[in-house]
Amino acid sequence: MDAALLGQLMAAGLFLLIIFFLMSGYIVAFTLGGLAILVGFAGIAVGAFDQSLFAALPNRFWGVITNPVLVAVPLFVFMGVVLERSGIAESLLTTMGQLFGSLRGGLALSVVLVGALLAAATGVVGATVVTMGLLSLPAMMRAGYDPKLATGTICAAGTLGQIIPPSTVLIFLADILQGANSAAQLSLGNFAPDTVSVGDLFAGAILPSLVLVAAFILYIVWKAIFHPETCPPVAMTPAEKAGLGLRIVGALIPPLLLIVSVLGSIVTGVATPTESASVGAVGALLLAAVKLLADVYFGAEGDPKRDIRLFWFWLVAMIALATTAWLFGAVGLLNTMLALLALALLAIVLRGDLRRSYLHTLFHSSKSTMSITSMVFIILLGATAFALVFTQLGGSAMVQGFLESMPGGQFGALLVVFAIIFVLGFFLDTFEIIFIVIPITAPVLLIMGVDPIWLGVMIGLLLQTSFLTPPFGFSLFYLRGVAPRTITTPMIYRGVLPFIAIQLIALAVLWIFPDLATWLPNELFRSDAPGTEGAPPPPASFDEGGGEDDFL
Numbered sequence: 001m002d003a004a005l006l007g008q009l010m011a012a013g014l015f016l017l018i019i020f021f022l023m024s025g026y027i028v029a030f031t032l033g034g035l036a037i038l039v040g041f042a043g044i045a046v047g048a049f050d051q052s053l054f055a056a057l058p059n060r061f062w063g064v065i066t067n068p069v070l071v072a073v074p075l076f077v078f079m080g081v082v083l084e085r086s087g088i089a090e091s092l093l094t095t096m097g098q099l100f101g102s103l104r105g106g107l108a109l110s111v112v113l114v115g116a117l118l119a120a121a122t123g124v125v126g127a128t129v130v131t132m133g134l135l136s137l138p139a140m141m142r143a144g145y146d147p148k149l150a151t152g153t154i155c156a157a158g159t160l161g162q163i164i165p166p167s168t169v170l171i172f173l174a175d176i177l178q179g180a181n182s183a184a185q186l187s188l189g190n191f192a193p194d195t196v197s198v199g200d201l202f203a204g205a206i207l208p209s210l211v212l213v214a215a216f217i218l219y220i221v222w223k224a225i226f227h228p229e230t231c232p233p234v235a236m237t238p239a240e241k242a243g244l245g246l247r248i249v250g251a252l253i254p255p256l257l258l259i260v261s262v263l264g265s266i267v268t269g270v271a272t273p274t275e276s277a278s279v280g281a282v283g284a285l286l287l288a289a290v291k292l293l294a295d296v297y298f299g300a301e302g303d304p305k306r307d308i309r310l311f312w313f314w315l316v317a318m319i320a321l322a323t324t325a326w327l328f329g330a331v332g333l334l335n336t337m338l339a340l341l342a343l344a345l346l347a348i349v350l351r352g353d354l355r356r357s358y359l360h361t362l363f364h365s366s367k368s369t370m371s372i373t374s375m376v377f378i379i380l381l382g383a384t385a386f387a388l389v390f391t392q393l394g395g396s397a398m399v400q401g402f403l404e405s406m407p408g409g410q411f412g413a414l415l416v417v418f419a420i421i422f423v424l425g426f427f428l429d430t431f432e433i434i435f436i437v438i439p440i441t442a443p444v445l446l447i448m449g450v451d452p453i454w455l456g457v458m459i460g461l462l463l464q465t466s467f468l469t470p471p472f473g474f475s476l477f478y479l480r481g482v483a484p485r486t487i488t489t490p491m492i493y494r495g496v497l498p499f500i501a502i503q504l505i506a507l508a509v510l511w512i513f514p515d516l517a518t519w520l521p522n523e524l525f526r527s528d529a530p531g532t533e534g535a536p537p538p539p540a541s542f543d544e545g546g547g548e549d550d551f552l
Contacts, residue, residue, distance in 0.1 A: 425466020
């Protein structure tokens with residue numbers, strides 16, 4: 001048998017073996033790397049794989065570890081874990097619930113809005129679902145909410161961290177798409193292609209994520225109007241109404257300040273995503289320290305004087321941070337945050353009350369960050385070995401031929417890839433899908449003329465949808481773990497179905513109107529770039545005649 005054909009058959013077998021072992025529950029990183037190396041040695045034995053290629057594996061590993069773009073991942077994870085453990089997310093959720101609770105559907109609206117804010121401030125899905133499940137679900141049940149609506153809203157709002165920047169999913173997608181785009185453009189003869197940066201994907205995801213949040217809100221409003229018995233209002237006590245305005249400001253300003261510092265610095269070009277991640281990590285530490293400072297100096301929770309003092313503190317801090325960011329960029333913003341953090345801790349120490357809680361939060365946040373980051377990166381190293389063996393066995397050529405032969409050209413190829421990703425999302429984790437499927441399929445799709453930013457945002461939204469879909473949607477199990485026994489698993493499954501339908505509609509809207517993903521990054525990062533006037537447009541149409549022949 002021809003060595004090239006034998007190599008392609010071995011590549012297909014490698015992919016199927018990996019899917020089988022992953023679904024059997026084997027450790028992901030060792031499955032990817034171990035099977036790839038075993039199949040590679042088998043390929044050497046039959047002459048389908050060059051053994052000298054294994055010598056390049058250590059250099060590939062080193063390139064992954066030293067990639068400056070991926071430095072942002074542990075920093076953003078740390079930022080999210082600190083906010084969750086410090087109680088800032090809990091305070092925000094409680095206050096927003098009091099703000100909207102007196103309206104029909106108000107608690108559900110507060111869950112969606114807080115989910116969007118926490119997604120933009122943390123990007124950690126599991127922590128968001130668990131936090132809102134512990135705090136909001138009992139309150140919604142006491143208010144008489146339909147369990148299906150309550151659980152579906154919490155799961156859907158919690159998964160927004162997959163698509164709303166600073167999502168770690170988008171960071172890895174941007175890194176993979178950058179390499180895929182470079183390879184695709186070189187094969188097309190373009191030796192100076194536009195880069196695909198993390199900032200591009202962050203900017204591209206902003207409008208689609210806002211559309212998705214608005215769609216969730218409209219659905220809840222529709223339920224409140226036509227099915228008011230499913231989401232009744234909550235009676236507010238006089239104590240809860242007293243000083244609510246100041247409490248709202250005090251709870252909203254910290255996460256909003258962090259969101260503006262992180263995303264604003266990226267979108268305005270003040271900082272790179274990696275620099276903004278460091279700003280976010282220090283900012284989260286600052287917010288946790290200020291919360292402790294308020295406990296020591298400003299009074300107990302619920303004291304009106306505390307709320308007034310916090311309001312003026314954050315007003316002055318916002319002015320100071322905005323001024324330094326405008327005058328001195330990311331470095332000035334970071335240094336100002338560090339100075340404020342040092343002053344806050346010093347003030348607490350002088351009071352003789354540093355408290356073990358802050359050190360406890362710092363220790364466990366660092367430990368959780370190390371665990372999450374190690375898990376993701378060891379999967380990435382295993383996927384690197386898989387990509388090397390799969391590609392060199394001829395798997396990429398096989399995938400390219402398969403997708404190019406799809407009826408409908410570009411449309412058919414995209415439909416097949418999206419269907420594969422969606423189905424795999426029922427069983428595999430997001431990062432496993434990103435590291436296995438995207439490096440194989442993205443170069444082919446980009447050669448066929450698909451816009452890389454649009455593709456990245458579509459994949460992010462698609463992975464978020466599959467993350468929510470039964471029977472193995474991960475956010476469903478996060479909520480199942482903290483929900484009371486009265487909430488059954490079928491209730492959770494039925495509750496998320498309307499939100500899955502909303503996300504599928506959002507995917508269709510983004511497919512029909514790709515400018516939702518490409519307009520903002522083009523305006524921010526490419527409008528003044530040389531040569532953009534003659535650049536080919538993003539995939540504005542996916543008609544059956546729009547195949548690869550239009551771009552070659």
